[in-house]
Amino acid sequence: RKEVEQDPGPFNVPEGATVAFNCTYSNSASQSFFWYRQDCRKEPKLLMSVYSSGNEDGRFTAQLNRASQYISLLIRDSKLSDSATYLCVVNKPSGTYKYIFGTGTRLKVLA
Amino acid sequence: NAGVTQTPKFQVLKTGQSMTLQCAQDMNHNSMYWYRQDPGMGLRLIYYSASEGTTDKGEVPNGYNVSRLNKREFSLRLESAAPSQTSVYFCASSTLQGTDTQYFGPGTRLTVL
Secondary structure, three states: OOOEEEOOOOEEEEOOOOEEEEEEEOOOOOOOEEEEEEOOOOOOEEEEEEOOOOEEEOOEEEEEEOOOOEEEEEEOOOOHHHOEEEEEEEEOOOOOOOEEEOOOEEEEEEO | OOOEEEEOOEEEEOOOOOEEEEEEEOOOOOEEEEEEEEOOOEEEEEEEEOOOOOOEEOOOOOOEEEEEOOOOEEEEEEOOOOHHHOEEEEEEEEOOOOOOOOEEOOOEEEEEO
């Protein structure tokens, strides 16, 4: 099992739609969780951190489910500009490296 | 505010050639990282530096060396490039290792022929 798993997509949705992505992680000791956005051929940029109580930033909502070991990202009222790849990132509390990146979920918002 | 800068942006090498990728950050971050990104693989950590004066291997360190020149700069060296090192290389920095937001540079697209 991969340490961090994401559905690669693509998720093709019309403008205005609501779309949700999940990301599962294998290390129950992980403490920090993030969603990054990566545009084609660009660097990843932080979209939002994911807190235990869940958090919202405008049209974006992130949730953490520790019992089932997954995090989710909900995008409401999708815009064309939301088209990108969304990377799930989880910290690795022990071992030789500290962050594990998922392979990303690709979102295409269609006009 | 420059953030994290990387040079060069593009590079083509022949097998066996060497080169150094440069990275600098102006955010006074303690930790710096080098990743490679390949299609379908996600970002994989090559080396990291938790703080000035320390470096540690990541997931895929073979064929690479690093130098944490000072708090701002962290370079990645390919001593003898191989086609398997064709990839996009990203440098990143963060205040704290493993728990804090990482900020990425624009990347270096390397092709080894």
